[in-house]
Amino acid sequence: MSRIPVGILGATGAVGQRFISLLHHHPWFEITDLLASERSAGRRYGDAVNWVLDSPLPPAIADLPVKLTQPGETDARVLFSALPSGQARELEPAFAAAGHALFSNASPHRMDADVPLVITEVNPDHLDMVRVQQRQRGWDGFIVCNANCTTTHLVAALHPLELAFGVEKVFVATLQAASGAGYPGVPALDLIDNVVPHDYGEEHKVETEPRKIMGRFDADHFVDADFTISAHCHRVPVIDGHFEAVSVSFRSKPSREEMIEAFVSYRQLPQQLALPSAPDPAIVVVEGMFRPQPRLDRMAGAGMATVVGRIRPCNILDWRFSLLGHNTIRGAAGGSILNAELMVHQGIIA
Amino acid sequence: MSRIPVGILGATGAVGQRFISLLHHHPWFEITDLLASERSAGRRYGDAVNWVLDSPLPPAIADLPVKLTQPGETDARVLFSALPSGQARELEPAFAAAGHALFSNASPHRMDADVPLVITEVNPDHLDMVRVQQRQRGWDGFIVCNANCTTTHLVAALHPLELAFGVEKVFVATLQAASGAGYPGVPALDLIDNVVPHDYGEEHKVETEPRKIMGRFDADHFVDADFTISAHCHRVPVIDGHFEAVSVSFRSKPSREEMIEAFVSYRQLPQQLALPSAPDPAIVVVEGMFRPQPRLDRMAGAGMATVVGRIRPCNILDWRFSLLGHNTIRGAAGGSILNAELMVHQGIIA
Amino acid sequence: MSRIPVGILGATGAVGQRFISLLHHHPWFEITDLLASERSAGRRYGDAVNWVLDSPLPPAIADLPVKLTQPGETDARVLFSALPSGQARELEPAFAAAGHALFSNASPHRMDADVPLVITEVNPDHLDMVRVQQRQRGWDGFIVCNANCTTTHLVAALHPLELAFGVEKVFVATLQAASGAGYPGVPALDLIDNVVPHDYGEEHKVETEPRKIMGRFDADHFVDADFTISAHCHRVPVIDGHFEAVSVSFRSKPSREEMIEAFVSYRQLPQQLALPSAPDPAIVVVEGMFRPQPRLDRMAGAGMATVVGRIRPCNILDWRFSLLGHNTIRGAAGGSILNAELMVHQGIIA
């Protein structure tokens, strides 16, 4: 089978680079177009980019020309968007209107009423909203969003618990990696011998996105899930890997063993279909009170899994645990790609 | 007035060094004895110590001989103990039995039924327990403990709220500095590009010590305060300064303004008496959603104050806020010293 | 004596903030004017600045209005410039032409033929060049530069050796702090679990500036000193404090004791005059093969001294040693201020 041509919007940024590294050897997709801002457009990608990943820039990619981020510049049916929020707001709808299947890692359209916000294991049925979106907006293309990096791993860990026991209330305190802010992102002067509280906007995302994702798709609209989250978000001196400390209360009270069983038996559509980027298991349970840790656990499942540990009773809610996930792989580029893989499998993209 | 001679137990360790730096120019106390283990005893202090503070080792202190940590080696009435837990368990009672007023930063005796666990602003009346302790144990001396470093700043921030509104439930997630583990303490391989969850023992201290400190002293026993804490504790790549993210519910619901007023109007015995090490204000309220931060705020009040910020509503409990405090100054050596200052003022030590 | 009014150019940047913290309690100078770019001009300083120092922003300073960086906005005779290079090139001469005594921390004019590049202990006689500068350029004011932060401490350590033994060749490898790049400066993604080689421009400064500073002032021109430097420059994950590994060959070969004697007996004009910001000693010699270290030694002499250690023979040149100095205190703002203090003492500024 010939591979499906794909383009990357915001290709020179940190998440754009992550898209490249994950798509370069992809069995179904082939990178044909790299789009970026005026500063880079017209240049060879290898000259325009300040490559910040620890895997090398593939030479074939380095030789691609950078195109300007505007509709008409690319024929690729599938686009992955690593655009910054400011640009994503206007440009992503323009590409969708021009017929592209756009998988966005940006935040502006995540909470739009007709835009599916999808974690492939959790709410693949929400993808059907793209038909509503196309009809309502008169688009040939569509926008599918993946969630904020912190939301993604929180929901990944909550979903098996929701299925088994019903989630009621969630406290979460995060220790987030620097790469979540892109490049240049956070100054070194802020993260050497220091931690920095996150802005309240991040906390708001973590408190609202999960309710949409874990909510219901009801014919032509989404119904938010009925549980409450309180988030304390912080940036720590870590390159990759968001750590989250979670307390949770349930409608039906599980034992510790039942919680572990819910995590380890969690196999959803991506695992059942063995999609190319699907981690299996999706959730890795680690033992010992000192795990998970970002540096040791972020590459679980090639960066696509969520690692859970430290399951212990909570004095206020029911149970406490800690989770860890790679923020720029599963929490960004990889999450988009897995969504696209499912739509290819479903024949929606061909 | 001639200064009161004091000795330091565990003088070569990180907290021992902090005691030295805080006591060297103290108006009431004079360091006369430095006690340490066999490895150091008999040597000149400057030769025995691996000084890890960024303030220089005072030359006069460097020339003092190190004595062995055992009763009989020192005549100093007042001793400050920076002993590791293992040694503190046996040695501290031996010194108290030998007549010393022992102010301990170690954990083994904090929860003993007749040992006061004191944060000078919060429960100075608990110091009266030393008379019960002396009577029951037949000691001339006594042991007074200060709290765990994380507990200390949590209670410092909760106490004005308890006085004004009644604390009911507390959720706290910590980002703790490396110096809390002493020297050598945490390996660099664990804290470069990484965070490490704390052991559950730390969480237990943070959940139990505050209830004793904020509890009642009832003639000859302590009655724990009636509120619940759930703690998630983590070590982060920071030298000094513990950051804590707190959610709290109250018996009487305050407004944001009333909370701020409770913090800024909080002036207790150490401030009223202007004790030499008392911070004034005891609580510093900072503005802006990016403060407090360890590197910028840990030296507030010369490291003796607690810094509070990010006061905002909580979706589950009533209010959220963040706090920051120096863990080896107020959270360790400085806390001990302030307790001793009050007992000098009260004439209990002379 | 009433204090001399001074203004700060580039007042909102990291070096500008350092000027404020050093000048706020200065016995001779009083901050009256804070100048910055259009983005900040017209605002209250406390609102315009993102304060990144660990000492608090003085409230009286926070209330000052920010003025636009252009001549005519300030009447202060003395100006300290923390302008970025791009702006310093044009603006500093404009202020000097307008009659201001301008002490610049910026690089563009350091190597100008009629601009003195001064480390107060090393070449105070170069300050006489301001008369030539004023005559040649028709200025009422003048520009005096201080050196690059790395140059400053290197020359500080070389000068006593030059005086005693004659320096011939210098090999220097640097481990420089992040604050040298200002704020936001270096991204955290570049300095967590990483070091970054410096650009070659930095190495060029370190190789050329010392020859001007340690050269001769000959009536109306400077004659470069006759020695050679080879510099390897690197940025490391340190907030403040440049570490430099040095090998040096001499015209007259000293013993190790003679080198130490040269360092410890080094007392120059600032020490003799006891200028307010002069460190005394100017050079601190530390013992032990693990010192100096940035975190432990950068505040020697309140950040104004240079710390030297690890003196040992070199297999290629004569001697090796390591040095450490605070890059934004002595290496930037403090160096400017000490130059100004000398000119006040000399009556050139009044």
Added chain:
Amino acid sequence: MSRIPVGILGATGAVGQRFISLLHHHPWFEITDLLASERSAGRRYGDAVNWVLDSPLPPAIADLPVKLTQPGETDARVLFSALPSGQARELEPAFAAAGHALFSNASPHRMDADVPLVITEVNPDHLDMVRVQQRQRGWDGFIVCNANCTTTHLVAALHPLELAFGVEKVFVATLQAASGAGYPGVPALDLIDNVVPHDYGEEHKVETEPRKIMGRFDADHFVDADFTISAHCHRVPVIDGHFEAVSVSFRSKPSREEMIEAFVSYRQLPQQLALPSAPDPAIVVVEGMFRPQPRLDRMAGAGMATVVGRIRPCNILDWRFSLLGHNTIRGAAGGSILNAELMVHQGIIA
């Protein structure tokens, strides 16, 4: 072909873990024995080890029993030693006497007159010394050492230059990773916001080992190469990857192009034989004045290559450049394994 059984001495330490991760899927070797100290002996490896690598501990290895580090405990012909110096001094000869082919990463025997100190690309002919060693010592087995991690990459970069131009003098300043000190190794308090000069012993190794490695094997003894090194060594807050700043003078002066040609055309025995662990190319030349960097370049050639960049003239010697190499892969375990592979290929081990 059935795989050759191998044992690992010091299997629970950081380098021991690296041996495991590199040998677990090795085509020629199979891990059959894990040996460690009394503290671990008798336990399941997975229970005894504190695994600190970011790749997971292979489950099959976790289930192996830990044996005590003494001859007689293992039948594996080939042993890889990750013993600490203190233990290596006595134990390695004992194992060699007992008939084992021992590949040591430890320092005590590196400079022994009859022990080959081998970097496989540089001096494979030195391996012939094992016959002399066996004859002189009456051993059935033998000891082959690989070099200090810093030495390894320095020599790897110097060797092509030596072959082409003749190396005369070498200045090297190092920025070394924390993992070089093993686990627990360097305390976090020493490497947060700090760098630490290395002990002089490290510098001595870097100054002497290269002369043995690049020297001649003359029938039954080694003749040191005739060039001089001056080393300044430092520890920086980096997990893996030693950075070295090098100045070098040559007997025959090359152009920059000739130097690059010497690096890129360097293909030695391991590359020609395509040994399983051989990097190809052995030396990676990177462009741009900001490379190499530890985090971005340490995994070049799967951690077995040496990365060279920043080639520019030196003001004192002839040329300057920077190099970077993985210290626990090529600089430790991987270097040992490559030596063993060559001896298998040569039929010395079967």
